[in-house]
Amino acid sequence: MKAFRTFAALALLALAPAAPACINEAGTDRSGRTFEPDWILGDFLVQTMTPEPPDPRLVAMRVAAARARPDFVNLNDLGVLLIRQGKPIAAAELFVAIEKLHPGHAATAANLGTALELMGRDQAALRWIRMGIERDDNEHARSEWLHVRILEAKIAAAREPGWLQRHSILGLQFGPALVPPFPTRLPPGNAGSTLIGADLDSSLSYQLHERVQFVKPPDPVVASLFRDWAALHLSGGAMENADALYELAFRYGAPRDALSLKRQAYARKVLARTAKQPERGIADCKLCRTPFP
Numbered sequence: 001m002k003a004f005r006t007f008a009a010l011a012l013l014a015l016a017p018a019a020p021a022c023i024n025e026a027g028t029d030r031s032g033r034t035f036e037p038d039w040i041l042g043d044f045l046v047q048t049m050t051p052e053p054p055d056p057r058l059v060a061m062r063v064a065a066a067r068a069r070p071d072f073v074n075l076n077d078l079g080v081l082l083i084r085q086g087k088p089i090a091a092a093e094l095f096v097a098i099e100k101l102h103p104g105h106a107a108t109a110a111n112l113g114t115a116l117e118l119m120g121r122d123q124a125a126l127r128w129i130r131m132g133i134e135r136d137d138n139e140h141a142r143s144e145w146l147h148v149r150i151l152e153a154k155i156a157a158a159r160e161p162g163w164l165q166r167h168s169i170l171g172l173q174f175g176p177a178l179v180p181p182f183p184t185r186l187p188p189g190n191a192g193s194t195l196i197g198a199d200l201d202s203s204l205s206y207q208l209h210e211r212v213q214f215v216k217p218p219d220p221v222v223a224s225l226f227r228d229w230a231a232l233h234l235s236g237g238a239m240e241n242a243d244a245l246y247e248l249a250f251r252y253g254a255p256r257d258a259l260s261l262k263r264q265a266y267a268r269k270v271l272a273r274t275a276k277q278p279e280r281g282i283a284d285c286k287l288c289r290t291p292f293p
Contacts, residue, residue, distance in 0.1 A: 236286030
């Protein structure tokens with residue numbers, strides 16, 4: 001109980017991810033044709049990629065619940081709280097204790113991996129994140145494959161400076177075209193099978209929403225992911241998101257190179273033209289849950 005009181009005493013701040021509202025917006029494809037996307041657009045997307053203010057009421061509720069009933073759920077929630085408030089060492093100690101008391105939970109492995117990463121122990125973090133996928137590949141909305149790739153990229157970059165400038169964390173190549181073609185092959189997900197565009201988009205949304213809560217700009221990993229995500233939307237998604245995601249990439253330190261600036265300018269040009277006169281015809285959305293045309 002003494003250790004538990006120590007952990008509880010550290011619980012000062014928390015961040016709760018917000019679910020996007022049910023909003024019907026019109027997206028714009030690269031040719032200026034409109035469509036109804038499966039995801040939020042533009043400024044709303046930026047809001048979900050912005051660190052959220054702490055909620056003192058949630059802090060009090062989680063600490064009180066863990067004190068009253070220190071079962072798996074409440075202790076796990078307390079550990080997440082410690083991560084959110086920037087106490088990864090205390091969080092890691094708690095998750096190790098949880099693993100001994102309640103072994104085998106995927107959430108424990110995933111959360112311990114996150115705490116270890118924040119401590120700078122990427123190799124150990126990678127082992128636990130992989131273990132979490134083995135325990136339950138549905139954990140974290142089936143997006144943990146991307147956490148694995150992030151850790152692998154960080155480890156590679158630590159060994160080889162400049163790795164992130166020469167490689168895509170997602171393993172995608174867009175080439176030098178102003179409007180790149182949509183990639184013919186996407187990365188494999190948790191189960192090892194190739195993702196569809198909608199699942200790649202949702203994985204990026206989930207993982208980056210979580211990551212920006214405790215990774216401040218500049219950050220080369222986050223910048224690289226935002227830039228690739230922007231190119232994905234430019235090639236097969238919404239120009240609203242391509243524009244917004246390039247801006248987020250620059251915020252996190254992506255170079256304002258000529259090609260990125262031209263691509264962002266193209267997205268803005270399409271949006272300005274469409275605001276006056278939308279193009280007719282069936283839109284092209286490769287990131288939609290049901291791709292079309």
